Amino acid sequence: MDDKTKEHAVRFNEIADEYDEDPRPEYLECLNVVVGCADPDSSDMVLDIGTGTGAVALKLAKKAKYVYGRDISEGMLEKAKEKASEQGVDNVEFGVGSFNKPDVDSVDIIVSNFALHHLTDEEKKNTINGFSELGAQKIVLGDLMFFKKPDMENPFHKPEVDDPAYVGELVLAFTQAGYSVTNLVKIHNEIGVLVGKKTPDH
Numbered sequence: 001m002d003d004k005t006k007e008h009a010v011r012f013n014e015i016a017d018e019y020d021e022d023p024r025p026e027y028l029e030c031l032n033v034v035v036g037c038a039d040p041d042s043s044d045m046v047l048d049i050g051t052g053t054g055a056v057a058l059k060l061a062k063k064a065k066y067v068y069g070r071d072i073s074e075g076m077l078e079k080a081k082e083k084a085s086e087q088g089v090d091n092v093e094f095g096v097g098s099f100n101k102p103d104v105d106s107v108d109i110i111v112s113n114f115a116l117h118h119l120t121d122e123e124k125k126n127t128i129n130g131f132s133e134l135g136a137q138k139i140v141l142g143d144l145m146f147f148k149k150p151d152m153e154n155p156f157h158k159p160e161v162d163d164p165a166y167v168g169e170l171v172l173a174f175t176q177a178g179y180s181v182t183n184l185v186k187i188h189n190e191i192g193v194l195v196g197k198k199t200p201d202h
Helices: 003-018 025-038 055-060 074-087 121-133 167-176
Strands: 045-049 066-071 092-096 109-113 138-146 179-188 191-198
Touching (some): 025 055, 025 179, 025 191, 055 066, 055 092, 055 109, 074 092, 138 167, 167 191
Parallel strands (some): 045 066, 045 109, 109 138
């Protein structure tokens, strides 16, 4: 784990207990759109990377065959495991994993909600290429992303810790990794959901 990743892990460990309290409405809308767009069936293996406290993973587990929830923060993962136990969900496994080392062999669907924006644009591109190597037929990315130049006097994102990409850069990364963008949902000028499906020749 590099130094920047360790810093993010420490920060999220510190806020794990309060993370689910009073989430912003834009975050909740993004979460629900991600879940709806992922739409797994009973045969699908799903990876939720940057799972946090498991909000997306636990919703997807209601329909998927199995869900792997991965995060760099052990504090967040402990909360996710507690929620899974409380809800009686047994087709989900939460464990430590990062974008470049998700600790899974292959999956049908990959989702990531409010996590990829911590990476540089080059790291984002490499991550999306890595998703392809896991055999995912569908990628659903809900995240901070710029639809236009952000208002830096009153930004939604936190410039000191967030590094969102422009939508066009993400679409290009999907395309270069062999995914056709089939849906783009704008939730806010700085928040959106991208859906990519594997093209037949990749």
